[in-house]
Protein backbone atom coordinates (compact mmCIF):
# COMPACT_ATOMS: atom_id res chain seq x y z
CA UNK A 431 0.00 0.00 0.00
CA UNK A 432 1.43 3.33 -0.98
CA UNK A 433 0.66 6.39 1.06
CA UNK A 434 2.07 8.61 -1.68
CA UNK A 435 -0.52 7.53 -4.26
CA UNK A 436 -3.56 8.10 -2.15
CA UNK A 437 -4.91 11.28 -3.76
CA UNK A 438 -8.55 10.61 -4.47
CA UNK A 439 -11.25 12.86 -5.81
CA UNK A 440 -13.51 14.33 -3.17
CA UNK A 441 -16.92 12.87 -3.87
CA UNK A 442 -19.98 14.97 -3.10
CA UNK A 443 -22.24 12.58 -1.24
CA UNK A 444 -25.45 14.48 -1.97
CA UNK A 445 -26.61 16.58 -4.86
CA UNK A 446 -25.94 20.27 -5.14
CA UNK A 447 -29.50 21.26 -4.29
CA UNK A 448 -29.19 19.69 -0.82
CA UNK A 449 -25.95 21.59 -0.30
CA UNK A 450 -27.53 24.82 -1.50
CA UNK A 451 -30.53 24.36 0.81
CA UNK A 452 -28.27 23.70 3.78
CA UNK A 453 -26.10 26.70 2.93
CA UNK A 454 -29.23 28.87 2.70
CA UNK A 455 -30.43 27.68 6.13
CA UNK A 456 -27.27 28.92 7.80
CA UNK A 457 -27.47 32.27 9.56
CA UNK A 458 -24.25 34.00 8.50
CA UNK A 459 -24.51 36.40 11.42
CA UNK A 460 -24.39 33.59 13.98
CA UNK A 461 -21.65 31.38 12.65
CA UNK A 462 -19.47 29.47 15.09
CA UNK A 463 -16.20 31.39 14.83
CA UNK A 464 -14.06 28.46 16.03
CA UNK A 465 -15.04 24.85 15.28
CA UNK A 466 -13.04 22.00 16.82
CA UNK A 467 -13.33 18.40 15.66
CA UNK A 468 -12.33 15.10 17.28
CA UNK A 469 -11.83 13.13 14.06
CA UNK A 470 -12.54 9.64 15.35
CA UNK A 471 -13.44 6.33 13.74
CA UNK A 472 -10.83 5.88 11.00
CA UNK A 473 -9.79 2.46 12.32
CA UNK A 474 -13.35 1.17 12.67
CA UNK A 475 -14.24 2.52 9.22
CA UNK A 476 -11.38 0.43 7.78
CA UNK A 477 -11.86 -2.76 9.79
CA UNK A 478 -15.59 -2.82 9.05
CA UNK A 479 -14.58 -3.03 5.38
CA UNK A 480 -11.92 -5.69 5.94
CA UNK A 481 -9.18 -3.09 5.34
CA UNK A 482 -6.12 -2.21 7.40
CA UNK A 483 -6.55 0.60 9.93
CA UNK A 484 -4.06 2.75 8.06
CA UNK A 485 -6.42 2.72 5.06
CA UNK A 486 -8.93 4.48 7.29
CA UNK A 487 -6.38 7.17 8.11
CA UNK A 488 -5.70 7.66 4.39
CA UNK A 489 -9.42 8.03 3.73
CA UNK A 490 -9.62 10.38 6.72
CA UNK A 491 -7.28 12.81 4.95
CA UNK A 492 -9.88 13.19 2.17
CA UNK A 493 -12.42 14.18 4.82
CA UNK A 494 -9.97 16.74 6.20
CA UNK A 495 -9.76 18.27 2.73
CA UNK A 496 -13.57 18.36 2.33
CA UNK A 497 -14.22 19.85 5.76
CA UNK A 498 -11.47 22.44 5.39
CA UNK A 499 -13.05 23.51 2.09
CA UNK A 500 -16.56 23.85 3.49
CA UNK A 501 -15.43 25.55 6.72
CA UNK A 502 -13.52 28.08 4.65
CA UNK A 503 -16.43 28.55 2.22
CA UNK A 504 -18.95 29.13 4.99
CA UNK A 505 -16.75 31.68 6.79
CA UNK A 506 -15.61 29.85 9.91
CA UNK A 507 -12.53 31.69 11.22
CA UNK A 508 -10.73 28.81 12.88
CA UNK A 509 -10.95 25.03 12.49
CA UNK A 510 -9.03 22.95 15.04
CA UNK A 511 -8.65 19.28 14.09
CA UNK A 512 -7.54 16.71 16.67
CA UNK A 513 -5.27 14.57 14.51
CA UNK A 514 -2.97 12.87 17.04
CA UNK A 515 -3.18 12.90 20.82
CA UNK A 516 -0.41 12.53 23.39
CA UNK A 517 -1.97 9.17 24.26
CA UNK A 518 -1.93 8.06 20.59
CA UNK A 519 1.88 7.64 20.95
CA UNK A 520 0.99 4.46 22.88
CA UNK A 521 -0.47 2.80 19.77
CA UNK A 522 1.48 0.05 17.97
CA UNK A 523 4.66 1.51 16.47
CA UNK A 524 3.68 0.50 12.94
CA UNK A 525 0.44 2.51 13.16
CA UNK A 526 2.20 5.53 14.69
CA UNK A 527 4.88 5.45 11.99
CA UNK A 528 2.30 5.14 9.21
CA UNK A 529 0.28 8.03 10.66
CA UNK A 530 3.30 10.30 11.01
CA UNK A 531 4.36 9.51 7.45
CA UNK A 532 0.84 10.17 6.18
CA UNK A 533 0.58 13.49 8.04
CA UNK A 534 3.83 14.74 6.51
CA UNK A 535 2.95 13.62 2.98
CA UNK A 536 -0.60 14.97 3.16
CA UNK A 537 0.49 18.36 4.50
CA UNK A 538 3.02 18.81 1.73
CA UNK A 539 0.60 17.66 -0.95
CA UNK A 540 -2.22 19.94 0.24
CA UNK A 541 -0.09 23.08 0.66
CA UNK A 542 -0.78 24.50 -2.86
CA UNK A 543 -4.56 24.14 -2.32
CA UNK A 544 -4.34 25.71 1.14
CA UNK A 545 -2.57 28.71 -0.40
CA UNK A 546 -5.14 28.85 -3.23
CA UNK A 547 -7.96 28.90 -0.65
CA UNK A 548 -6.15 31.47 1.53
CA UNK A 549 -5.95 28.99 4.45
CA UNK A 550 -3.20 29.41 7.07
CA UNK A 551 -1.91 26.25 8.74
CA UNK A 552 -0.98 26.33 12.42
CA UNK A 553 -0.45 23.65 15.02
CA UNK A 554 -0.87 23.07 18.74
CA UNK A 555 1.01 20.26 20.45
CA UNK A 556 4.49 18.96 21.13
CA UNK A 557 6.19 19.83 17.82
CA UNK A 558 9.55 18.60 19.13
CA UNK A 559 8.16 15.10 19.65
CA UNK A 560 7.11 14.77 16.01
CA UNK A 561 9.52 12.87 13.70
CA UNK A 562 11.99 15.10 11.86
CA UNK A 563 10.50 14.44 8.44
CA UNK A 564 6.99 15.43 9.55
CA UNK A 565 8.43 18.49 11.34
CA UNK A 566 10.14 19.68 8.16
CA UNK A 567 7.03 19.26 6.03
CA UNK A 568 4.85 20.94 8.66
CA UNK A 569 7.26 23.85 9.03
CA UNK A 570 7.32 24.23 5.23
CA UNK A 571 3.53 24.51 5.20
CA UNK A 572 3.45 26.95 8.18
CA UNK A 573 5.92 29.17 6.30
CA UNK A 574 4.22 28.86 2.91
CA UNK A 575 0.77 29.72 4.28
CA UNK A 576 1.87 32.34 6.84
CA UNK A 577 0.59 35.15 4.58
CA UNK A 578 -2.89 33.62 4.17
CA UNK A 579 -5.66 35.66 5.78
CA UNK A 580 -8.68 33.34 5.51
CA UNK A 581 -9.48 30.26 7.59
CA UNK A 582 -6.93 29.25 10.22
CA UNK A 583 -6.56 25.47 10.01
CA UNK A 584 -5.11 24.44 13.35
CA UNK A 585 -3.90 20.85 13.72
CA UNK A 586 -3.67 19.35 17.19
CA UNK A 587 -0.68 17.01 16.87
CA UNK A 588 0.97 15.24 19.77
CA UNK A 589 -1.47 17.36 21.75
CA UNK A 590 -3.50 16.85 24.88
CA UNK A 591 -5.28 19.32 27.11
CA UNK A 592 -3.34 18.20 30.19
CA UNK A 593 -0.04 18.41 28.30
CA UNK A 594 -0.82 22.02 27.38
CA UNK A 595 -2.11 23.04 30.81
CA UNK A 596 0.91 21.60 32.62
CA UNK A 597 3.26 23.21 30.08
CA UNK A 598 1.58 26.58 30.61
CA UNK A 599 1.81 26.15 34.40
CA UNK A 600 5.54 25.44 34.05
CA UNK A 601 6.06 28.56 31.92
CA UNK A 602 4.19 30.70 34.43
CA UNK A 603 6.17 29.21 37.35
CA UNK A 604 9.39 30.05 35.51
CA UNK A 605 8.27 33.66 34.99
CA UNK A 606 7.45 33.95 38.69
CA UNK A 607 10.79 32.39 39.67
CA UNK A 608 12.58 34.86 37.37
CA UNK A 609 10.76 37.75 39.04
CA UNK A 610 9.04 38.68 35.76
CA UNK A 611 5.56 37.90 37.07
CA UNK A 612 3.80 38.56 40.36
CA UNK A 613 1.67 35.55 41.48
CA UNK A 614 -1.18 37.97 42.18
CA UNK A 615 -1.37 38.68 38.44
CA UNK A 616 -2.26 35.06 37.68
CA UNK A 617 -5.94 35.00 36.77
CA UNK A 618 -7.99 33.17 34.12
CA UNK A 619 -7.05 35.52 31.35
CA UNK A 620 -3.32 35.39 32.13
CA UNK A 621 -3.42 31.60 32.32
CA UNK A 622 -5.31 31.39 29.01
CA UNK A 623 -2.70 33.63 27.39
CA UNK A 624 0.00 31.03 28.15
CA UNK A 625 -1.90 28.13 26.51
CA UNK A 626 -0.94 27.18 22.96
CA UNK A 627 -4.42 28.13 21.73
CA UNK A 628 -3.71 31.79 22.63
CA UNK A 629 -2.26 32.34 19.15
CA UNK A 630 -5.55 31.43 17.44
CA UNK A 631 -7.91 34.14 16.18
CA UNK A 632 -10.54 32.79 18.63
CA UNK A 633 -9.27 30.76 21.55
CA UNK A 634 -12.34 28.87 22.77
CA UNK A 635 -14.26 26.72 20.27
CA UNK A 636 -17.93 27.63 19.86
CA UNK A 637 -18.71 24.18 18.49
CA UNK A 638 -17.03 20.82 19.11
CA UNK A 639 -17.90 17.94 16.79
CA UNK A 640 -16.91 14.36 17.56
CA UNK A 641 -17.33 11.65 14.94
CA UNK A 642 -17.26 7.92 15.66
CA UNK A 643 -19.98 7.93 18.32
CA UNK A 644 -17.96 8.09 21.54
CA UNK A 645 -19.34 10.65 23.98
CA UNK A 646 -16.07 11.70 25.60
CA UNK A 647 -13.48 14.43 25.40
CA UNK A 648 -10.30 12.27 25.20
CA UNK A 649 -8.03 14.98 26.62
CA UNK A 650 -8.87 17.60 23.99
CA UNK A 651 -8.87 21.36 24.71
CA UNK A 652 -9.80 20.86 28.36
CA UNK A 653 -9.51 24.52 29.32
CA UNK A 654 -11.04 25.90 26.15
CA UNK A 655 -14.26 23.82 25.89
CA UNK A 656 -15.76 25.21 29.11
CA UNK A 657 -18.80 26.60 27.26
CA UNK A 658 -18.45 24.91 23.89
CA UNK A 659 -21.55 23.40 22.28
CA UNK A 660 -21.01 19.69 21.57
CA UNK A 661 -22.25 17.59 18.65
CA UNK A 662 -21.54 13.86 18.51
CA UNK A 663 -22.27 11.85 15.39
CA UNK A 664 -22.08 8.06 14.99
CA UNK A 665 -20.57 8.49 11.53
CA UNK A 666 -16.95 7.49 11.24
CA UNK A 667 -14.62 10.32 10.20
CA UNK A 668 -14.02 9.00 6.63
CA UNK A 669 -17.83 9.07 6.09
CA UNK A 670 -18.30 12.61 7.46
CA UNK A 671 -19.49 14.89 4.67
CA UNK A 672 -19.74 18.60 3.95
CA UNK A 673 -23.50 18.24 4.51
CA UNK A 674 -22.88 16.72 7.95
CA UNK A 675 -20.68 19.70 8.80
CA UNK A 676 -23.36 22.17 7.69
CA UNK A 677 -26.00 20.23 9.67
CA UNK A 678 -23.83 20.47 12.78
CA UNK A 679 -23.66 24.26 12.31
CA UNK A 680 -27.44 24.45 11.85
CA UNK A 681 -27.95 22.42 15.04
CA UNK A 682 -25.51 24.75 16.84
CA UNK A 683 -27.49 27.77 15.67
CA UNK A 684 -30.69 26.40 17.20
CA UNK A 685 -29.18 26.32 20.68
CA UNK A 686 -29.38 28.96 23.34
CA UNK A 687 -25.95 29.61 24.83
CA UNK A 688 -26.59 30.76 28.35
CA UNK A 689 -23.10 30.83 29.90
CA UNK A 690 -24.61 30.22 33.34
CA UNK A 691 -27.30 32.90 33.01
CA UNK A 692 -31.06 32.35 32.82
CA UNK A 693 -32.88 32.03 29.53
CA UNK A 694 -34.74 35.27 30.28
CA UNK A 695 -31.51 37.19 30.74
CA UNK A 696 -30.31 35.93 27.37
CA UNK A 697 -33.49 36.88 25.47
CA UNK A 698 -33.54 40.34 27.02
CA UNK A 699 -29.92 41.03 26.05
Ligand code: IPE
Nearest residue numbers: 469470471472473474475513
Ligand atom coordinates in the same frame (compact mmCIF):
# COMPACT_ATOMS: atom_id res chain seq x y z
C1 IPE B 1 -9.02 8.67 14.75
O1 IPE B 1 -9.39 7.39 14.35
C2 IPE B 1 -7.66 9.04 14.26
C3 IPE B 1 -6.64 9.03 15.32
C4 IPE B 1 -6.84 8.89 16.59
C5 IPE B 1 -5.27 9.22 14.88
P1 IPE B 1 -9.00 6.12 15.21
O2 IPE B 1 -7.70 5.60 14.70
O3 IPE B 1 -9.04 6.40 16.65
O4 IPE B 1 -10.16 5.14 14.80
P2 IPE B 1 -11.00 4.19 15.76
O5 IPE B 1 -11.57 5.06 16.84
O6 IPE B 1 -10.05 3.17 16.29
O7 IPE B 1 -12.06 3.64 14.88
Ligand code: IPE
Nearest residue numbers: 468469470512513514515648
Ligand atom coordinates in the same frame (compact mmCIF):
# COMPACT_ATOMS: atom_id res chain seq x y z
C1 IPE C 1 -9.18 10.92 20.05
O1 IPE C 1 -9.41 9.68 19.48
C2 IPE C 1 -7.90 11.49 19.50
C3 IPE C 1 -7.95 11.89 18.10
C4 IPE C 1 -9.02 11.91 17.32
C5 IPE C 1 -6.70 12.34 17.56
P1 IPE C 1 -8.96 8.34 20.24
O2 IPE C 1 -9.39 7.21 19.37
O3 IPE C 1 -7.53 8.41 20.58
O4 IPE C 1 -9.83 8.42 21.56
P2 IPE C 1 -10.23 7.30 22.61
O5 IPE C 1 -8.99 6.51 22.92
O6 IPE C 1 -11.27 6.44 21.97
O7 IPE C 1 -10.79 8.05 23.78
Ligand code: MG
Nearest residue numbers: 470471472642
Ligand atom coordinates in the same frame (compact mmCIF):
# COMPACT_ATOMS: atom_id res chain seq x y z
MG1 MG D 1 -10.51 6.30 18.06
